[in-house]
Amino acid sequence: MSLPDIATRLERVTSTATIAGRTLLGLDTNPVAAEWSHITKVDPEGEKRLPLCYPLYLSHTSAISVGGSRDVTSENTEETFGLLEYSPAPAFHEPSDATHVTDETRSESTFLAIPEVLNGDSEALVGTLGLGIEYVKEDLGPSMLADKLGFSPDGMFGDRIGNFAAGYMLQDAVFEAYIIMNPDSAAAREAAVTEDDLLTPQEAKQRALAAEHHLESEVIYLEYSGTYGGEEAADILEAISDSITWSRLWYGGGLDNRENAQAVLDAGADAVVVGDIFHDIATEEADLFERARDEFGGPAEVDAVRDWIAEAVTVAETSAARYLSTITDVPQPERQALDYLAAGVSFALELSAMAETIDASGRSALSEEVREETFSLEADIAEVTDGGDATEFVNGVGTALLADCHGLDGDDEVPPRHLGLSL
């Protein structure tokens, strides 16, 4: 038997074993964790910001998806992964364009999640993917290898290096088969989904079956981006979850309270995905900080800030409480939200008082003073990350915000443009 014959037989045996494992034995070989029930989408674009103590909020989510469909670049994606090093949850990369993928994003993400749209145009199903593979094969793969080796191996292996890089990256990637049901969303525009492309539950189920059996998509993603799908979404989820066995089923769009998150889980979603309500916390925190500055006129104890927030707003209606309530295993989202909002606002009050007195002659003097200060937020952060990271995080955020306030540019670990609040 020739070498190619042996390779062909081996490939057949392996793929038969895979199918038997998944179907006859019901083995869960899906690399996307079955336990994940809540995903937070963090968008790297400039308009979508993070609350100051994002590690606290993100300590309750199962995983973080980094990506977005507008104004995303490799630079703001790398920065977002840098910020998420302080987050306790694993982060994966969902690029909307292959050029957002770099060596750094690859090494910092748990896996690459590639969207394919089941009810859009052919660009969104395979066109962008083909373009992406071409980019990995011809540019990214060879340049990553040349960086690592210190020389370009092109002449030695010809095309094979690029093919290997593309194969390797895709083998490691997970595929998300999207069904987009909100034609007014950015995702729908990207994928050319119109009213005519909306699916009935039965059609959605049939496409999900094609995705599971033919495309082998690790995730089937029912997407209502920006709006809650209600009963229509529940009907689709029920139809899909009754028939797929191996792919995970995720729902995203408009979730902002416990009832709607629980409803889609009850309808059969394995996980809920939330985006907007998380980013809204950043705006809310910045607004509360401005009001607290007028109220306290200087630094204040966390307890005093907590009492003031409880009077100043209806905590149950805050984005912080709404975000936390979409995580169904957080027992008291309102209490937790009040603690986190108070922690963020009092940290900002401490920093803004420091801004008045700090030596702002240069970044190193400023960062030295920040390191000498003890911030109460550090203990809270240390509960969700390890101690060294908590110190580094608090000092990093403090230095970045103070430097920004004094117009000192620099290479911040925590770039202030990603934070909702400025001093």
Ligand SMILES: CC(C)=CCC/C(C)=C/CC/C(C)=C/CC/C(C)=C/COP(=O)(O)OP(=O)(O)O
């Ligand atoms: C091969 C490599 C390295 C990368 C491939 C990159 C690919 C194929 C990207 C596909 C992009 C695509 C088909 C996008 C369609 C629209 C979509 C599903 C967007 C995802 O939604 P969000 O970006 O989260 O939506 P919002 O911005 O509306 O929240």
Ligand SMILES: O=P(O)(O)OC[C@@H](O)CO
């Ligand atoms: O921003 P929202 O509406 O929560 O949607 C989340 C996600 O499904 C978007 O891709």
